[in-house]
Amino acid sequence: MDLLSNLNLGFSLALTWQNVLFCFMGALLGTILGVLPGIGPVAGISLLLPITYTLNPTSAVIMFAGIYYGAAYGGSTTSILVNTPGEGMSVITCLDGYAMAKQGRAKAALATSAIGSFFAGTLATIATTLVAIPIAEFALRFAPPEFFALMLMAMTAVGALTAEAPTKGLFSCLIGLFLAMVGMDQQTGQVRFAFGIADLIEGIDFIVVAIGLFAVGEVLVQAEAISQTGVQEREHIKGKLWISWQELKDSFKPYCRGTLVGYAMGALPGVGPTTSSFLSYALEKKLSKHPEQFGKGAIEGVASPEAANNAAATGAMVHLLVLGIPGSATTAIMLGAFIMYGLQPGPLLFTKNPDFVWAIIASMYIGNVILLILNLPLVNLFAKILDLPAAILYAMVLAFCCMGVFVVRFAVLDIFLVMGFGIMGYFMKKHGYPGAPLLLAFILGDLMEQAFRRSLALSNGDWTVFFTRPISLIILIIVAIFMALTLMSYLRRKAKQAGGKNAPILS
């Protein structure tokens, strides 16, 4: 069978000692980054990119994928022990996870989170293995107009769903797109918006934007928090028993539901791990026989969102690998890495570089096993990261950020640019402008422009080309419906707030 031979090929590459080592390093780093509040997988991958230029792309991407789903495992540890999410995707875990820790059930919360993450991560990888080829075969029919429409869909979805107000998300998106236009145009060689600065002729490097927004900006936010409130105390892990049989039984159905919701949502651009964890929590509360327990330490309130965020993180990899279109900031940065290594993700990747794709997919199975081992017996060790002095830790992160961007092309300008993006990221975060759409649009900007110009070149300048091709038309109709729904829901929310009723977060 084709599938088995593909998997066999993938495992034969993923199981070489170097790749297992890179997978382990990625999982370990991802867990550490997940545990640290503020610093996430985007910052981690972008900081590593400049020093992995010389690595074999398969090993590097195996490591990056490990960082991505490792962060989904690690983020929950901080949510449970400190009541501060280590990652955006673990926000909802704070509610019941921290309540459980307060009751002395931190071990059970951590265990159900790790087991749920493993369960969901593995099932989602199996699903990815099964659906990747059929989707890739379908996507082979896509021409530039379809890719343009798909990119538009990814951007509007991420822009509208990650912001408190759609205008702010779309504003971020458009700024990202504009920044992508800076530098030399690939088709004509014309230099745009460089204002005579030699280092801008090549454009702005995506590593600078990612590190600025997601590392420096986050450190500035953390710096403010530390200077205002000090470092938060954490709950300690007590007791011998990890998880009782009853607790495991209570978690099983939420794991399954969380996996389903997470995978389905993760495969949609813009929804991603954070939203799917919120949705699965809401679903679990609705289905529960004792909804009043939610928020007071219900194990289902940890099990289901943790399964959902891991399934969604894996689901989001599908688009990246199969369509070459990322649906989140982390997958966007991975797309940047693919391009940097000379790989063009998309349906052709499966036929041109099957060894690469299947090695990545196989490594996800291995990564999930490594993460379960890392996150169950060693969770105490990771929790100790939270005891490290935050000041020196963040000072070092800032130094690594500056060094990371400097070594890309040895331009001091990049240090000032990363600072500028850091300040921008800080203000954006403070005023509700999401960073993910900006980064996604910045990375997709160039590809989108190429798709746009090629589409019009194919149709001899006829602008209706986007509406006369059925697949492109369907995607654009989805974008329009989606935008209308988002706007309506925003206006309804505003009207409710104006009426004095604050809409509940999970309504």
Place this chain on the structure above:
Amino acid sequence: MPRSSLKTWLRFDTMVAVLTIPIAIFLIIVELHTPVANIPQTVGPAAMPIGILVLLMVNAIFLFIQSTSGRKVSASSPTAKPEAPPLPWVKKNRGIILVILGLVIYGLILVPIGFILATSFLIIYEARVLQPGRWIRNVVLGVGSSALVYFTFIKLLNVMLPAGILG
């Protein structure tokens, strides 16, 4: 200008919206005046940036309407807490300003004095800004990690970093 309307104008969203429009117009003019390469193209290199800038202006108008119309709602909101007396801007943001200042100095001194000294300075300085005290620990960790990174890059990764006055 009455105090409340001044406050609305000083809102972040309003300022972003108001500043976006002239900047976008300026950038469109710059792009229109850029000499065009003599290559036949169905769609030239100016189309997409100008389209984006126009959309950005439209978005800024919506942002402006949204940020100014929200004023009455928040002002009359029954749950609004009485505001604390405002701290001077610089005092309130002292930590952030000092962190950024450290980065600016780093950018200026990296090449002249070299990676190890500049990075040691950055780590020690930022750690001091974020949490006063613990000098010895910060100096040991700052110098140690800078030297470790420097030699890792030079020896293991074959990436040259500025040696500066120590080179």
